[in-house]
Amino acid sequence: MLAYLIRRILQSILVLFIVIVITFTLPYFQPGGILAPAYIALGTHISHQALMTWAAQNGMNHPYLVRLWEYMVQLIGHGNLGYSYRNNQSVWSIIALFIPRTIWLALSSFILTLLIAIPLGMYQARRRNTLFDYTATGVAFFLYAMPAFLLCLLMIQFFSFGISHLPSVAPTGVAPWAMFTDPVPFILPVACLTLLSVAGLSRFMRGSVLEVLVQDYIRTARAKGASSRRLLFKHAFRNALGPIITLLGLSLPALFGGALIIEEVFNYQGLGYETVVAAQSFDIPTVIGITLLISVFTLVGNLLADIGLGIVNPRIRIEQK
Amino acid sequence: MSNTLTTTIHAEAIVPMWKQRLRIFMSNKLAVTSAIFLIVITALCFLVPLLHPTNQTDANLAMMNSPFNAPPSWSHWLGTDSNGFDVLGRIFYGGEYSLTLGILAGFITIVVGTTYGMVAGFIGGWVDATMMRFLDAMLSIPYIFFLIALTTVFSRTTAFLILVIGLTGWWGNARIIRGDALYIRKLEYSQAAGAMGAGKWHIIRRHVFPNSISNIVTVATFSVADAILFLSALGFLGLGIQPPQTDWGTMLQNGAELIPNGYWWEVYPLALVFILVVVAINYMGDALRDAFEVRLLER
Numbered sequence: 001m002l003a004y005l006i007r008r009i010l011q012s013i014l015v016l017f018i019v020i021v022i023t024f025t026l027p028y029f030q031p032g033g034i035l036a037p038a039y040i041a042l043g044t045h046i047s048h049q050a051l052m053t054w055a056a057q058n059g060m061n062h063p064y065l066v067r068l069w070e071y072m073v074q075l076i077g078h079g080n081l082g083y084s085y086r087n088n089q090s091v092w093s094i095i096a097l098f099i100p101r102t103i104w105l106a107l108s109s110f111i112l113t114l115l116i117a118i119p120l121g122m123y124q125a126r127r128r129n130t131l132f133d134y135t136a137t138g139v140a141f142f143l144y145a146m147p148a149f150l151l152c153l154l155m156i157q158f159f160s161f162g163i164s165h166l167p168s169v170a171p172t173g174v175a176p177w178a179m180f181t182d183p184v185p186f187i188l189p190v191a192c193l194t195l196l197s198v199a200g201l202s203r204f205m206r207g208s209v210l211e212v213l214v215q216d217y218i219r220t221a222r223a224k225g226a227s228s229r230r231l232l233f234k235h236a237f238r239n240a241l242g243p244i245i246t247l248l249g250l251s252l253p254a255l256f257g258g259a260l261i262i263e264e265v266f267n268y269q270g271l272g273y274e275t276v277v278a279a280q281s282f283d284i285p286t287v288i289g290i291t292l293l294i295s296v297f298t299l300v301g302n303l304l305a306d307i308g309l310g311i312v313n314p315r316i317r318i319e320q321k
Numbered sequence: 322m323s324n325t326l327t328t329t330i331h332a333e334a335i336v337p338m339w340k341q342r343l344r345i346f347m348s349n350k351l352a353v354t355s356a357i358f359l360i361v362i363t364a365l366c367f368l369v370p371l372l373h374p375t376n377q378t379d380a381n382l383a384m385m386n387s388p389f390n391a392p393p394s395w396s397h398w399l400g401t402d403s404n405g406f407d408v409l410g411r412i413f414y415g416g417e418y419s420l421t422l423g424i425l426a427g428f429i430t431i432v433v434g435t436t437y438g439m440v441a442g443f444i445g446g447w448v449d450a451t452m453m454r455f456l457d458a459m460l461s462i463p464y465i466f467f468l469i470a471l472t473t474v475f476s477r478t479t480a481f482l483i484l485v486i487g488l489t490g491w492w493g494n495a496r497i498i499r500g501d502a503l504y505i506r507k508l509e510y511s512q513a514a515g516a517m518g519a520g521k522w523h524i525i526r527r528h529v530f531p532n533s534i535s536n537i538v539t540v541a542t543f544s545v546a547d548a549i550l551f552l553s554a555l556g557f558l559g560l561g562i563q564p565p566q567t568d569w570g571t572m573l574q575n576g577a578e579l580i581p582n583g584y585w586w587e588v589y590p591l592a593l594v595f596i597l598v599v600v601a602i603n604y605m606g607d608a609l610r611d612a613f614e615v616r617l618l619e620r
Contacts, residue, residue: 018458145599153577253463
């Protein structure tokens with residue numbers, strides 16, 4: 001297990017390095033090249049002199065590899081993600097401002113998703129091809145086919161202006177723990193994000209459990225007289241959990257992506273909201289800093305998923321020795 | 322007696338595979354309905370803008386001819402939108418873009434993804450390891466953030482949108498196809514072909530590719546649905562197709578903002594069409610997977 005763990009960590013570091021190189025290189029391709037943001041920060045009619053001063057201030061007058069090296073040193077040595085062109089503050093300070101809110105949103109809907117999707121998928125697999133199964137599958141397909149923003153807007157229409165008056169806008173500028181002191185405005189955003197993830201995960205869980213239920217060892221257990229409850233929870237659940245854990249690790253980017261759309265619709269000022277604002281004003285260091293940070297979350301998530309997989313499935317521990 | 326028996330068994334065994342597959346697909350009523358629905362909608366999207374009496378691109382003309390936000394009537398079956406465009410005509414006009422982009426981008430993702438996955442899975446070794454680490458990196462970048470970064474960096478023309486979604490949507494596909502290629506490469510018939518002196522390229526072309534076609538077709542179907550969805554998300558963020566052209570995502574966004582005003586005809590009909598199209602594509606993907614599932618074929 002330890003050797004496996006070390007190999008996976010080294011692999012993740014390598015992948016992180018590739019991510020950094022890609023996100024760092026991206027701005028070189030914009031029209032106007034790496035100096036394009038100067039025209040946004042200083043106006044289109046700046047003199048060549050001012051342009052060069054700006055380039056020197058932002059360390060952009062060096063060749064690509066030197067800049068990459070400096071970026072890496074700053075990033076890894078000092079945890080510095082660079083400076084926003086727009087706000088004249090470090091990207092970190094922007095992230096620190098918005099990240100707790102996104103984490104709360106993503107985490108609460110992640111937990112809710114697990115609590116709903118896993119039992120739902122198992123129940124569907126057990127009662128497969130019944131009316132309940134068909135209905136749940138139909139709803140999941142429907143949700144899966146609906147653009148996230150449309151779901152949010154319909155939910156707002158229904159729950160804010162229709163049968164109830166839930167707030168359609170998340171409170172701005174409040175502490176992240178407002179979710180506990182004043183939970184009402186958070187109901188709709190969290191519900192939307194949860195619905196979006198439940199659709200995919202419950203379908204996957206259903207398929208995963210079904211696949212286990214046709215295995216020979218399930219038939220053997222049944223022949224030995226195991227109750228169908230014991231079969232489902234002891235055998236099917238444990239074995240179906242493997243693919244689910246991997247999927248959960250891989251679904252983190254989609255979770256944050258969904259959160260981005262939801263933050264945008266509900267005016268919920270989190271990382272996604274800030275990304276869109278930064279993108280609209282061509283503030284590339286911020287966009288890239290946030291993208292990089294979420295990639296790191298994903299990598300850590302995948303790593304945790306693999307460790308979890310090793311705990312759930314003994315075969316992996318032994319094989320990798 | 323025994324002679325006739327063998328012949329019957331033999332005759333049954335040679336039902337061509339594609340016929341069996343077609344039969345399985347056709348036995349799925351939902352999938353057949355979906356296929357017919359998709360063909361009809363696609364035909365309408367490309368034909369109606371040519372025949373429909375109202376103008377769909379020139380905002381000035383539309384403004385002169387019709388009122389804004391008019392409810393459905395005989396002259397405008399689904400009313401008009403905030404620019405005076407006829408909503409029904411606009412749905413088909415937007416569909417032309419959404420479907421074209423979805424299909425082209427989906428096609429690019431599947432071609433690139435298949436090639437990448439096949440090469441990685443078949444060559445193996447450090448080439449595979451390097452190619453997979455690159456995929457890991459791309460998969461760990463949240464896709465919508467990456468799209469936003471790309472649309473910030475590059476311009477937002479239609480061709481660019483096709484390329485961006487097409488060239489960035491294949492990471493997942495490549496993984497699936499690579500898994501297939503790895504598996505098939507180890508199977509006896511590939512090994513046998515190799516032992517008989519077939520080159521790697523020959524084995525990929527004649528053995529690995531035909532045997533993983535089921536996954537390729539299924540993945541391709543879902544890719545088109547995903548491309549349409551991602552395009553609509555970009556439309557919502559205002560990073561999609563730029564006016565006066567339009568696509569379903571942009572239209573849904575514009576219409577949804579007007580729901581509180583009571584202009585339901587600008588959202589609900591289109592939302593229904595959009596969801597049905599994506600659901601139909603997904604149902605077809607499911608049915609295709611069943612049709613290509615070798616274990617379900619006659620045995």
